[in-house]
Amino acid sequence: MLSRTRTSAVAAAAALALTAGIAATGAQASGPAWTAAWAASPQRASTGFKPNWSEDGFSRQTLRQVVRVTEGGDRARIRLSNAYGTSPLHIAGATIARTKKGAAVEEGSVRRLTFGGRGAAVVPARGQLSSDASGLKLKRFESVTVTLHLDRTTGPATFHAQSFATSYRADGDHVADAGSGAFDESTESWYFLAGVDVGGERGREPSRRDRGIVLFGDSITDGFASSTDRDRRWSDALAERLAKEGTPRPVLNAGIGGNLVLNDSAWYGERGTARFGRDALDLPGVGTVVVLEGLNDIGFSESDTPTYKPAPEVGAEELIAGHRKLIRAAHAKGVKVVGATLLPLGGSDHYGERAAKVSDEFNEWVRSSGEYDGVVDFDRALADPKDGERIAPEYDSGDHLHPNDAGYLAMARAVDLDEL
Template sequence: MFSRTRTSVVAATAALALTAGLGLTVTGAHASGSKPSGPSGSSESSHGSAWTAAWAASPQRASTGFKPNWSEDGFSGQTLRQVVRVTEGGDRARIRLSNAYGTSPLHIAGATIARTKKGGGAAVEGGSVRRLTFEGRRSVAIPAHGQLSSDQVGLDLKPFESVTVTLHLARTTGPATFHAQSFATSYRADGDHVADAGGGAFDESTESWYFLSGVDVAGGGAAAGAGAGEKPRRSGGVVLFGDSTTDGFASSTDRNRRWSDALAERLADAGTRRPVLNAGIGGNLVLNDSAWYGERGTARFGRDALDLPGVGTVVVLEGLNDIGFSESDTPTYKPAPKVSAAELIAGHRKLIRAAKKKGVRVVGATLLPLGGSDHYGERAAKVSDEFNAWVRTSGEYDAYVDFDRALADSADGERMAPEYDSGDHLHPNDAGYRAMAHAVNLEQL
């Protein structure tokens, strides 16, 4: 679903050199010397405890779609400040950066991580700023098509705490690998303000994330098992994989009201807290790539879901764009092939096989009601019904969650209930995202 608003030897050698030191992992087309990750994408910190993904965003190539953003112009002589909320705590942290769609090395002149000042916009909590290094150095170049993890820093973080990651981009970056729809405010300033506690220099803002693909934690809550009043911790984080509904389209900006946020909060309220990671991309399709809406789900599933550190379960909700774009008059994805239920099911079977091969539990989801939306038509409705019947009855997923029935209007099952509808008859509102979280049987995760 979507918003209508819309290799060279030298590089390989450089990437190999970057991976030689402790704490720095570089992967990608030019990173032939990277350290492999462990089961379910887990990796060890230098103190021997496993890293856990506490926040994630799926990378996309630069595009003009959706709201105005800085991805195509990129950055030059500027500082970028981004705020994210973690769903796991720890006493150490690191970041993951992506240059997946860059055509030249991305130079990071400096980076910091800090606890976000409550209600402070671009400001951070005094005394919490930590300089990030990469193999012990404050600056680093990420090869084209590569990604890396920083060294660890000591930073006490609690679940559901917001952290601010700041990058100084002294050189011209070119088009930026980014995540288009953040539903959170990011900030930009001219010059080097990477260590500023105040936000006064950051006089530009946007609703996208750039280069930042993850925040991982270790120690503390991430390693200690069940906390006070909690049941024994279950195995691994939960990744929600999908399109704009997973991404949180139409949720309230800067309020963390996506269904991933609601599910993480519900798990915590039930005493079974687990990190919940969002791997949605607005407009994404299972079967086809898009210039605006990311690589097809079957191509990005490993990178964006299965390979995240500490993953135990993936919930897959995707397919409405595959069947609905051909019904729409919007020009953002044309020509859109007419996809059958059999073709969509075949795509989902690829995801199931990949998850099972990785040893990750995989939960399917029925597609939400789409009646009255620009994705709706007689053919799309028929394919949606056939696909949903397969999810419910085939037993091919380890379990399933029935969003179609949970969010349907009691007076017209083809439509989303008015109290859950954002207004486009396709995407939920904040209440709808909460209803999605409450539709999940937590035992099946």
């Protein structure tokens, strides 16, 4: 049991963190208008498909993470999540810098981050915290490196399991290092980092045509089977297409591999209807959300060796009801919401006669009901012309479920930009 003194100290630290978070977030009113430039959806600690550090957490170590922003600005801040932590998260120090290569950053670009004016911070259990604005100017599509010094034992870490980007770890305090020498461990997950926001002209709010686009979904949105460290998810491809066509907008990825619309999972995050507000609608500067989710709801029960158990059989009416909840939530926030048809799943471990029928019924509802504000038809765009039940071979990563890099590019090309 904690002593009264220790308990008071923990409570005071948590209160300080909350005050700092309010101060940092509240800076939007008198300082820059913040826009989310990069995001990752938090998950509870779990083993996952590749080794990661989430269950062990960190102790007296420095964590360095590389992300690519889809919007530029005169200043930047980070958002930290302890959403699944059961104790306060202590940040001894943090920096942001331009990425050089691997764990190395550009000399002279390192900026110390503060939280409510302090160099250290405490993120409350199940809470989140934004840093103050840094003076680092960022360009669209620039890679930035966020470094956290974790001098206390964190316990299991809130993280994003499948980053398809390399993160690095070092023993001791290397938060201000420009070089990569101390960072001798790596992983393909992100930890505690939920977002990077940018600020432009003081007090300027983005217009509707400039507001961010969130892509919400499962492993296909997350970028499963895309090339590591090459930014080949469909969110990357869409952001690049928008910029190339002269209509640049931030594109935020809110995918979680294995995620379901209707059910929670220890590995695959809270159900889509529960996390939609936090991971999509509440991001700064968002104007549109594209929803692509449901293959796991209807397909997990078809697999001989499912990683999600029990896997209930879900019908089209149940899945549609879940999507209607997402539509209502988006409209209540004044956000445009675009529905996507499910990709072909023939030949995959998600495929079966029942799943195929439910997928067809759901896709027809997306196309014809008019309940979404817009539609993007990935089912037809990626289908094999010789067999509409399957992904075209040139777009197939090999598991007949997830696209490859070319497939993700085809998804971005399939979007009618006017629908956004």
